[in-house]
Amino acid sequence: MSQPAVLEVAVIGYRTRSGASGRKRSVAKEGYMVGEHELIDHVRIKIARYKAPPNVDFLLELTKTSTGTVQKLALRDAQWAGNVLRVQG
Numbered sequence: 001m002s003q004p005a006v007l008e009v010a011v012i013g014y015r016t017r018s019g020a021s022g023r024k025r026s027v028a029k030e031g032y033m034v035g036e037h038e039l040i041d042h043v044r045i046k047i048a049r050y051k052a053p054p055n056v057d058f059l060l061e062l063t064k065t066s067t068g069t070v071q072k073l074a075l076r077d078a079q080w081a082g083n084v085l086r087v088q089g
Contacts (some may be wrong), residue, residue, distance in 0.1 A: 003042045005032035007060050011053055012079060015057045024053040025075055027061055 001011050008027040024043075028034055036056045043052040063074040 001007075002046065003034065003039060005029055005034035006039070008061055010072060010075060012072055012075050023079060024056045025059055025062065026056060027059055 005028050006026050007029045007039040010025045012023055012025065024039070026039065036058075039056050040052055040054075065071055
């Protein structure tokens with residue numbers, strides 16, 4: 001969220017055959033242009049490099065509940081749509 005072009009962020013974890021990983025879902029502010037590599041590099045400056053998610057997905061909005069919290073289950077379901085198992089790799 002400290003990147004000026006980011007409006008909202010959610011990170012979902014998922015299992016891979018070699019361990020666990022994460023995927024960042026972000027919503028950019030209107031009028032800003034930002035790339036996947038820019039965001040990943042920004043995160044790597046703020047936290048340990050191995051904790052940075054390897055991928056970033058850009059969404060128009062994050063799915064939220066009536067109280068305003070992000071519905072991570074909906075984001076995970078979108079990640080695994082069309083797959084039989086919820087393990088990647």
